[in-house]
Amino acid sequence: MKNLTLILSIIFLCSCGGNKKSTLGSWSSDDLKQCEKDLLYETSTMPEFEMFESLGEDMSEVVTCICEQIEDMYPSYMIADLQIENDMNDDDAAIMWLSCMSENIQEMYRMNMEYDY
Numbered sequence: 051m052k053n054l055t056l057i058l059s060i061i062f063l064c065s066c067g068g069n070k071k072s073t074l075g076s077w078s079s080d081d082l083k084q085c086e087k088d089l090l091y092e093t094s095t096m097p098e099f100e101m102f103e104s105l106g107e108d109m110s111e112v113v114t115c116i117c118e119q120i121e122d123m124y125p126s127y128m129i130a131d132l133q134i135e136n137d138m139n140d141d142d143a144a145i146m147w148l149s150c151m152s153e154n155i156q157e158m159y160r161m162n163m164e165y166d167y
Contacts, residue, residue, distance in 0.1 A: 072126040081127035085117035086110075088131070107155055115150035 072078045077085075090113045093099050103109055123137075124130035138146075148159055 074125045075122050077121045077127060082117055082121065085120065085127045085130070086113050089113045089116060102151070102155065105155065105158075107152055112147070112150045116146060119146055119150070 070076075070078050072081045090110065093109065093113065099109060102112075120127075120130050120134065124133065148156060151159075
């Protein structure tokens with residue numbers, strides 16, 4: 051009987067001590083890491099990635115910032131991954147990306163917008 055109590059106690063402690071469950075605005079560290087990993091991989095294949103890095107942009111920081119914004123929109127990374135393409139248009143995505151860029155990149159973007167008009 052003592053062994054059963056000990057085993058149940060260990061199981062309970064292990065199950066409670068694991069990674070917390072993701073919620074809206076508070077993802078688990080696993081969800082945040084997966085978001086960052088996936089987003090960094092996806093963006094590294096884009097031609098703009100190298101351009102931003104050559105201009106001194108730390109794309110890892112940009113990706114972390116974006117994942118933090120997405121974290122505030124969805125209760126978990128799995129749900130975000132499934133829904134974000136349907137919920138966000140290209141303009142909204144560009145605004146999110148730009149908001150995570152350095153002031154230098156944002157200023158260059160503003161100058162380009164003024165030049166285009």
